[in-house]
Amino acid sequence: MRVYLFIAAIAGGATWLVMPMVRHIAIRIGAVGEVRARDVHTIPTPRLGGLGMLIGFAVAMFFASRIPFITGLFQTGHQAWVILGGAVAICLLGMADDLWDLDWMLKLAGQLLISVFVSWGGVQIISLPLGSLVAASPSLSMAITAFLIVASINAVNFVDGLDGLAAGIVAIGGIAFAIYSYIIARISPDYASLATLIDVAMVGTCVGFLLHNWHPAKLFMGDSGSMLLGYLITCASIVVTGRLDPATIHTSIYLPAFMPILLPILVLFLPVLDMCLAIVRRLSHGQSPMHPDRMHLHHRMLRIGHSVRSAVLILWGWAALISFGSLFILFYRPLYVGIGFLIATLILTFATLYPYYRRRIPEIRQENARLKTQGAGHAGDLVRHDDSDRED
Known part of the structure; x- marks a missing residue:
C-alpha cells in the first residue's frame, strides 16, 4: 500500500509542478477557452x-517501472505500455480539439480508433458474467472494450462543466476502484496490480490538477484532460476484468466477479447519467x-441557487455515495450498507434542494400575505356593502 501511495504522490506532485508551464504554453498557442453562452466562467x-495531467501520469508510470515491487508489471507483459501509449494518443486528440474545435464526428472516430488500438494491444474484456461467467470471442471482446472506453471518455467530457467537478468525481471513483482492485490482487500470488497502479496514478494527477482548477480556476483540463481521465479509469477496470478466469471462478463469488463491469458504471454514475439524459434530451x-x-446536472444545480463550489461539493458527495456504497456492499452486510446509504441519501437530498426551498419559502410567505391582504380587502368591501343595504 505504501508503494501505491508513493506513486500517487509522485503523480500529484509532478502534475502540480508542470501546470504553470502548461498554462503558459496554452496562452502562447491560443488554447484559451472563450466565454460561450453555455459556459459558467x-x-x-x-x-x-x-x-x-498526462505528464504527471507518465512520470508516475516511469517511477513505478523502476520500483522492484511493481516492475514485474512492465516486464511480464506490455499492457502497461499499451495503456500509456493510448493515453498519449487520446490526450493529443483532445489537445487538437482544444485548439481547433474538431467536428464531433471526427473526434468520435478518433476515440474509436484509439480504443480499438488499445484493445488490439491486449487491454480487453475477456469474460462476461452473463448468467454464468462465459468467455467472449476476440471480436466481441474488442467491440465491448472499445464501446466502454468511448462511452466513458464522453461521459467524463459531458460532466466537465464546473471548476473541479470532473477531476473530483473521477478521483473519487478512482479511489473506490483502487481499493477494490487492491483487495482482488491480495488474493493472488502476486500482490502487484496494474489496475491499482493506474488508479492511484490517475487519482494523484487529479489531485495535483485540482490545486490549479479549484474555483476560480486558473486552468481548465479541456477535452485533453476529460478524455484522458475517462480513458484511464476504464482501462483500469478492464485490466481487472482481464484477471478473471471463467474456468476458476466459483458462483459463490458471482457478485464480486460481476463488479469489474458493474463498478466502472457505478463510479461514473453521475457522468453516465448526465450523458444519457443529454443524448435523450437533444x-x-x-x-x-x-x-x-x-441543461446538464451542474447547470441545474446552479439554477436552483447553488454556488459553483457548493454545487461541486454536493455532486462529489453523490459520486462518493454511489461509488463507495457499491463497494461496501461486497464486504459488509447489505442491511448495514442499506441503512447508511439511506441516511446519506437523505442528507445529500436536503443539501441539494436546500437553496431552492430557502428561496421559495419567502416567496410563498409573500404570496400568502398578499392573498390574506386581498381577502381582508374583499371582506371589508362586503361589510361596507352590507352596511349600505341596512341604511337603505
Whole structure:
C-alpha cells in the first residue's frame, strides 16, 4: 500500500509542478477557452490541463517501472505500455480539439480508433458474467472494450462543466476502484496490480490538477484532460476484468466477479447519467447528441441557487455515495450498507434542494400575505356593502 501511495504522490506532485508551464504554453498557442453562452466562467481561461495531467501520469508510470515491487508489471507483459501509449494518443486528440474545435464526428472516430488500438494491444474484456461467467470471442471482446472506453471518455467530457467537478468525481471513483482492485490482487500470488497502479496514478494527477482548477480556476483540463481521465479509469477496470478466469471462478463469488463491469458504471454514475439524459434530451428536440446546451446536472444545480463550489461539493458527495456504497456492499452486510446509504441519501437530498426551498419559502410567505391582504380587502368591501343595504 505504501508503494501505491508513493506513486500517487509522485503523480500529484509532478502534475502540480508542470501546470504553470502548461498554462503558459496554452496562452502562447491560443488554447484559451472563450466565454460561450453555455459556459459558467465569465473570463477567458487557458485550457490544456490534460497535457499536464498526462505528464504527471507518465512520470508516475516511469517511477513505478523502476520500483522492484511493481516492475514485474512492465516486464511480464506490455499492457502497461499499451495503456500509456493510448493515453498519449487520446490526450493529443483532445489537445487538437482544444485548439481547433474538431467536428464531433471526427473526434468520435478518433476515440474509436484509439480504443480499438488499445484493445488490439491486449487491454480487453475477456469474460462476461452473463448468467454464468462465459468467455467472449476476440471480436466481441474488442467491440465491448472499445464501446466502454468511448462511452466513458464522453461521459467524463459531458460532466466537465464546473471548476473541479470532473477531476473530483473521477478521483473519487478512482479511489473506490483502487481499493477494490487492491483487495482482488491480495488474493493472488502476486500482490502487484496494474489496475491499482493506474488508479492511484490517475487519482494523484487529479489531485495535483485540482490545486490549479479549484474555483476560480486558473486552468481548465479541456477535452485533453476529460478524455484522458475517462480513458484511464476504464482501462483500469478492464485490466481487472482481464484477471478473471471463467474456468476458476466459483458462483459463490458471482457478485464480486460481476463488479469489474458493474463498478466502472457505478463510479461514473453521475457522468453516465448526465450523458444519457443529454443524448435523450437533444435527440428528442431533433438535435445532434453532441449539441451543447445548459441543461446538464451542474447547470441545474446552479439554477436552483447553488454556488459553483457548493454545487461541486454536493455532486462529489453523490459520486462518493454511489461509488463507495457499491463497494461496501461486497464486504459488509447489505442491511448495514442499506441503512447508511439511506441516511446519506437523505442528507445529500436536503443539501441539494436546500437553496431552492430557502428561496421559495419567502416567496410563498409573500404570496400568502398578499392573498390574506386581498381577502381582508374583499371582506371589508362586503361589510361596507352590507352596511349600505341596512341604511337603505
